Amino acid sequence: MPRPIRFVKYAIPARSPDLLRRPRLLDFLHENLHRKLILVAAAAGYGKTSLLADFADDLDSPVAWCRLDDSDRDLSALVVDVVNALQQAFPAFQSALPSLLAEVRGSPEQLASMLAREIESALDEYFVLVLDDFHLIEDASPIIPFMDALLANLPEQAHIIVAGRAIPALRLAT
Numbered sequence: 151m152p153r154p155i156r157f158v159k160y161a162i163p164a165r166s167p168d169l170l171r172r173p174r175l176l177d178f179l180h181e182n183l184h185r186k187l188i189l190v191a192a193a194a195g196y197g198k199t200s201l202l203a204d205f206a207d208d209l210d211s212p213v214a215w216c217r218l219d220d221s222d223r224d225l226s227a228l229v230v231d232v233v234n235a236l237q238q239a240f241p242a243f244q245s246a247l248p249s250l251l252a253e254v255r256g257s258p259e260q261l262a263s264m265l266a267r268e269i270e271s272a273l274d275e276y277f278v279l280v281l282d283d284f285h286l287i288e289d290a291s292p293i294i295p296f297m298d299a300l301l302a303n304l305p306e307q308a309h310i311i312v313a314g315r316a317i318p319a320l321r322l323a324t
Contacts, residue, residue, distance in 0.1 A: 159231065160238040162215045162280075163203040172201060179205045183278070183309060186301055187320070190313040198313045202280055212277040214239035219283070223290035226251045229261055235279065236269070243272050258292040262299035270305040278309050285314035294319055 179201075182188055190198050206213040216235035222228040233245045245268050247261070256264070287293050298321045301310065312318060 157238070159217050159219070160215055160235045162206045162213060163199055165203050165207050166200070169200055169204060171204060172197075175201055176205055176208060179311075180208070186304060186309060187322070188309070188311045189317055189320075190311060191315065191317045193315060199282055202282065202311060202313055206278070206280065209278065212239045212275060214277060214279045215282065216280065217282045218286050220286055222287045223293070225258055225261065225290075225292040225296055228287065228293065228296070229265065232265065232279070232281075236273070239277060240273055240275075245272075258296035259299040262296045263303050266300055266303035266305065266308075269308055273305075274307060276307045276309075278311060280311045280313065282313045284312045284318055285316055288314065288316075288318040 179188065190202065192198050206215065214232075214235040215238070216231050218228075218231070222231055229251060230248045233243075233248055236243050236245070245265070247265055247268065250264075251261075297312075297318070301320070304310070312320075
């Protein structure tokens with residue numbers, strides 16, 4: 151049974167007018183956006199989400215946002231949520247993955263490769279995918295292999311920002 155879409159999960163948080171802008175950190179993000187992955191790690195309450203919402207507001211490129219939660223510890227749920235986030239940013243993006251998940255019991259690497267191929271064939275525009283609250287799911291066994299494979303297979307125009315309370319055990323040098 152498909153999970154109901156909760157649009158708030160895929161919405162870029164509204165920027166508060168009282169938010170203190172952090173130009174040094176925003177500049178750092180802009181200067182490193184050419185990288186396939188940017189990690190933003192800090193303890194609770196340090197403003198990771200606010201910083202990234204401010205950054206998303208600054209960007210001229212589309213931003214797909216996914217606020218992760220405990221349900222995303224399940225790889226199928228994570229894949230569906232990433233696809234939903236991409237569809238929020240790119241309404242024309244269609245993915246066969248959510249309907250195939252029940253039939254395809256592939257490895258995390260296979261699912262990541264399939265998703266990367268769909269992104270490459272359907273999205274030629276430069277974009278950023280933000281995965282917020284990654285610390286809630288990173289210790290689930292299929293998540294790190296999925297993310298490693300996704301990062302290895304993403305096309306040039308796709309970039310991921312992972313935000314959480316710790317640096318995840320991703321293979322950062324391949």
